Amino acid sequence: MVDPEHTAPFPVFKTAANPSVTEPASTPEANDEPLLIDRARSGDLEAYDELIRRHQERIYGTVYHMTSNHEDANDLTQETFIKAFQALKSFKGGSSFYTWIYRIAVNKTINFLKLRKNRASMSLNDLDFNAENDPDLVALVSDKTPRRDAGLTELQEKLNEAMGKLSDVHRLVVTLHDVQGVPHEEIAQIMECNVGTVRSRLFYARQQLQGYLSDYLK
Amino acid sequence: MDQNEQNFDQLRQLLKLKRHEVPPPGYFNRLPAEIISEIRAEQRAGRDSVSRLATEAPWLMRLWGALEAKPLFGGAFGAAVCALILGALYLTEKPAERPTPMPLNASMASPFTASSPTTIDAQGVGSPLLLAATNLNNVVGPSLFDQAPTLQTAPVSHSPGN
Numbered sequence: 116m117v118d119p120e121h122t123a124p125f126p127v128f129k130t131a132a133n134p135s136v137t138e139p140a141s142t143p144e145a146n147d148e149p150l151l152i153d154r155a156r157s158g159d160l161e162a163y164d165e166l167i168r169r170h171q172e173r174i175y176g177t178v179y180h181m182t183s184n185h186e187d188a189n190d191l192t193q194e195t196f197i198k199a200f201q202a203l204k205s206f207k208g209g210s211s212f213y214t215w216i217y218r219i220a221v222n223k224t225i226n227f228l229k230l231r232k233n234r235a236s237m238s239l240n241d242l243d244f245n246a247e248n249d250p251d252l253v254a255l256v257s258d259k260t261p262r263r264d265a266g267l268t269e270l271q272e273k274l275n276e277a278m279g280k281l282s283d284v285h286r287l288v289v290t291l292h293d294v295q296g297v298p299h300e301e302i303a304q305i306m307e308c309n310v311g312t313v314r315s316r317l318f319y320a321r322q323q324l325q326g327y328l329s330d331y332l333k
Numbered sequence: 334m335d336q337n338e339q340n341f342d343q344l345r346q347l348l349k350l351k352r353h354e355v356p357p358p359g360y361f362n363r364l365p366a367e368i369i370s371e372i373r374a375e376q377r378a379g380r381d382s383v384s385r386l387a388t389e390a391p392w393l394m395r396l397w398g399a400l401e402a403k404p405l406f407g408g409a410f411g412a413a414v415c416a417l418i419l420g421a422l423y424l425t426e427k428p429a430e431r432p433t434p435m436p437l438n439a440s441m442a443s444p445f446t447a448s449s450p451t452t453i454d455a456q457g458v459g460s461p462l463l464l465a466a467t468n469l470n471n472v473v474g475p476s477l478f479d480q481a482p483t484l485q486t487a488p489v490s491h492s493p494g495n
Contacts, residue, residue, distance in 0.1 A: 129464045160369050167365040175364070180351055189356075189364075196368045197375070239354060246353035251346035271350055278351075293348045324348075333345045 148212055156203045163203075167196050172212055173295065176221045181224045181283070182231075183275045184238040191227060195220040210304055217305045225283050236276055242267055255331065267333040270331060277327035285320035292317055 127315075148169075154162035174195055179188035199206075199216050206215055246252060246267055256268070278286055284306070291297040291305065292313075303310045325332065387394045400407040 140385070151426070160372065163372070164365050164369050167368055168361075171361055171364050175356065175361075179354070179356070185356060189360075192364065193368050193371060197371055200372055240356050242350070242353045243355045246350065249349065249353065251349055252353075256345070269352065271354065274347060274350055289348070290351075293345055294351045300468060321344055325341065325344050328347065331347065 120313065128165065131187060149208070152203070152208075152212055156206075163200055166212070170216055171196075172215065174216060176295055177217065177287075177290055178220055178224050179240065180278070180294050181228065182287055185240050186238055187227065187231075191220065191223055195223055198223070207270060208215065214301060214304050218307075221287060221305055225287070228283050236274075237279075239271060240274060242271060273331060277324050280327055281320055281323055285316055285323065286315045288313060289320045289324065293321075 148166070151162045151166050155166060171192065175188055175192045178191045178195070179185065182191070183186055195216065197218050202219070208214070252267065252270075278289070281289065287306065288302060291302045292299065297305070299310050299313045302313045308314065400410060
């Protein structure tokens with residue numbers, strides 16, 4: 116099955132905060148991004164504030180799904196944007212700004228996870244109200260639990276535990292593709308590997324997850 | 334790949350749950366301001382340290398300015414600093430010269446053996462002194478031992494069996 120959002124001419128993302136809204140990268144907002152970057156590069160913090168607002172949800176989302184911990188995700192997101200501001204002079208525009216900043220976030224997160232290794236602790240965010248009405252999720256839990264709300268929370272914990280068992284690169288590829296909707300080509304740029312590697316990592320990661328979550332899948 | 338996508342359909346549905354995990358309300362309204370204030374604080378700290386350096390060590394700032402303005406001068410300065418460091422390293426690693434052993438002359442053949450006048454003062458004439466590895470060639474004038482009373486020795490008669 117081909118997901119239409121992954122064949123779009125421009126990357127399309129569903130934001131973590133509002134998954135029902137798709138945000139094409141070719142909006143007028145995206146067109147003025149080079150100007151904002153130039154202004155931020157010359158020290159204009161208002162321009163940088165605008166850049167943060169545009170990318171914060173995706174960056175936070177990636178880091179959060181990698182760490183399963185809100186506090187860690189908050190720290191790493193802040194560090195990512197601070198580091199990006201300091202390194203803005205080195206951004207030549209060879210790749211898009213969001214790929215560049217994603218790369219910073221991913222490197223920071225993977226380094227952090229290497230250090231954290233054996234003291235991982237989950238601090239999960241709450242589910243939004245839309246989760247209860249999502250037909251896909253309702254179908255998954257309604258057969259198993261009489262209380263839908265409790266079922267979703269339990270499912271959330273199990274899902275995060277299963278994600279935590281994956282290696283960092285496999286978790287990253289699942290996070291970027293299946294959770295955040297980033298196309299394979301963009302993931303390849305972010306992870307600095309080829310598309311084939313992304314696909315094979317995604318396949319392996321899904322297989323692993325399917326095994327861990329077999330009790331929750333029909 | 335389509336077959337694989339089909340196989341993972343349910344998993345992908347389940348993974349959609351993660352899109353519904355959201356940070357506390359208002360988080361994304363606060364985050365940019367926190368990041369910007371952090372950047373401002375770092376900039377202030379950077380400016381403060383530079384301005385403190387400028388007031389406390391203006392010569393350093395002038396030197397830095399000169400190095401920045403003339404790369405050739407900067408390179409020469411860097412090379413000089415490297416040479417200094419290498420020289421210092423060479424000198425510290427060079428083994429220290431061994432002191433020449435003190436020749437024992439006739440006046441020192443007695444049980445009273447001096448190392449230096451200060452040693453004598455400290456230890457007293459009456460006690461046996463240790464031979465120290467001090468060069469006495471530079472000692473000017475007669476040694477205090479020359480003035481020390483010579484010991485009288487008397488033969489001791491000893492007959493085995495007593």
